[in-house]
Amino acid sequence: MSGRRVSRQSSSSGGGGGGSSGSSSSSRITDDEMINLISKLQQLLPEIPTSNTRTNRRTNHAKASASKVLQETCNYIKNLHREVDDLSDRLSQLLSTIDADSTEAAIIRSLIE
Amino acid sequence: MINQLSTMRSTPRMTSSSTSLKQLFMKKWIMGMKACSSSMKKSSLLERKNTIKLSADLAMASTRMVAGCTTYWRRAIITNASKDPNSKHLINHIVGKYSRSNNNYNSVLMTKITSVQLHCTRLLRKSRSKKRKNIVGWRTMSDKKIAASILSRRLVRKRTQVLKSLVPGGEAMDECSLMKEAIDYIISLQTQVDGMKHIINAVTASKS
Numbered sequence: 001m002s003g004r005r006v007s008r009q010s011s012s013s014g015g016g017g018g019g020s021s022g023s024s025s026s027s028r029i030t031d032d033e034m035i036n037l038i039s040k041l042q043q044l045l046p047e048i049p050t051s052n053t054r055t056n057r058r059t060n061h062a063k064a065s066a067s068k069v070l071q072e073t074c075n076y077i078k079n080l081h082r083e084v085d086d087l088s089d090r091l092s093q094l095l096s097t098i099d100a101d102s103t104e105a106a107i108i109r110s111l112i113e
Numbered sequence: 114m115i116n117q118l119s120t121m122r123s124t125p126r127m128t129s130s131s132t133s134l135k136q137l138f139m140k141k142w143i144m145g146m147k148a149c150s151s152s153m154k155k156s157s158l159l160e161r162k163n164t165i166k167l168s169a170d171l172a173m174a175s176t177r178m179v180a181g182c183t184t185y186w187r188r189a190i191i192t193n194a195s196k197d198p199n200s201k202h203l204i205n206h207i208v209g210k211y212s213r214s215n216n217n218y219n220s221v222l223m224t225k226i227t228s229v230q231l232h233c234t235r236l237l238r239k240s241r242s243k244k245r246k247n248i249v250g251w252r253t254m255s256d257k258k259i260a261a262s263i264l265s266r267r268l269v270r271k272r273t274q275v276l277k278s279l280v281p282g283g284e285a286m287d288e289c290s291l292m293k294e295a296i297d298y299i300i301s302l303q304t305q306v307d308g309m310k311h312i313i314n315a316v317t318a319s320k321s
């Protein structure tokens with residue numbers, strides 16, 4: 001029990017980097033690995049053009065805040081889900097107005113390209 | 114797998130590997146929709162949309178799926194879909210032989226959930242005891258730093274919970290694997306969206 005408390009304090013001194021020691025004890029992840037994962041995740045996320053984009057680019061190499069990256073990730077996944085929903089909606093509407101043969105021909109053509 | 118992902122990201126998004134993934138997804142998706150085409154013609158708009166979405170998810174889940182693959186989210190999608198008896202035809206068509214080997218996902222999930230629940234109750238007990246320390250004295254710098262770190266840790270925990278609810282099968286994962294799964298899931302979602310846009314553009318182009 002006390003061992004866990006000690007490891008918690010050390011992770012908080014590292015800037016609150018995700019509480020990695022709080023997760024299951026079977027997979028010992030280092031803070032470096034966590035930082036690595038977070039930076040990779042950050043690279044995947046689209047950059048939001050704000051008024052401070054110039055200052056963002058300068059400080060881009062600074063360590064990303066874990067909670068911000070997590071929030072952006074959640075928002076991005078929600079956006080992607082919504083996009084999939086919209087696209088499948090559109091497709092189902094399109095399929096109702098088109099007969100089968102022309103649709104299949106168009107699809108096969110697009111796959112070949 | 115993570116190394117492959119990192120090399121994919123260093124080049125612009127439309128690399129040859131990502132286009133081949135996209136084509137694989139599109140092929141599986143269309144195969145699935147063709148298998149249900151007879152039922153789709155009769156069904157309503159909403160049912161057709163659900164079929165399209167389900168076949169897209171299954172196609173995404175079965176793309177780049179190896180027999181020894183350890184991504185949970187793919188298996189979670191397939192397991193959740195197989196709970197519905199109407200979708201079994203679609204699953205067999207798109208996923209095929211891997212659907213049988215993934216039956217042990219449920220048992221793994223149950224054991225992990227109980228261990229996570231135990232862990233969560235322990236964390237809750239600890240956080241309650243820590244809350245009492247916060248109230249005393251905010252004046253000194255070290256106290257402020259401790260408060261900031263506690264706040265940031267709470268934020269991270271809250272957002273990790275949200276992420277767990279978004280990634281399929283995320284409830285049973287620890288933080289490290291959740292991050293890895295999220296990375297893989299986002300890449301697959303991007304592939305899915307690109308593939309769907311491609312096909313819809315082709316269909317609208319043929320219409321006009």
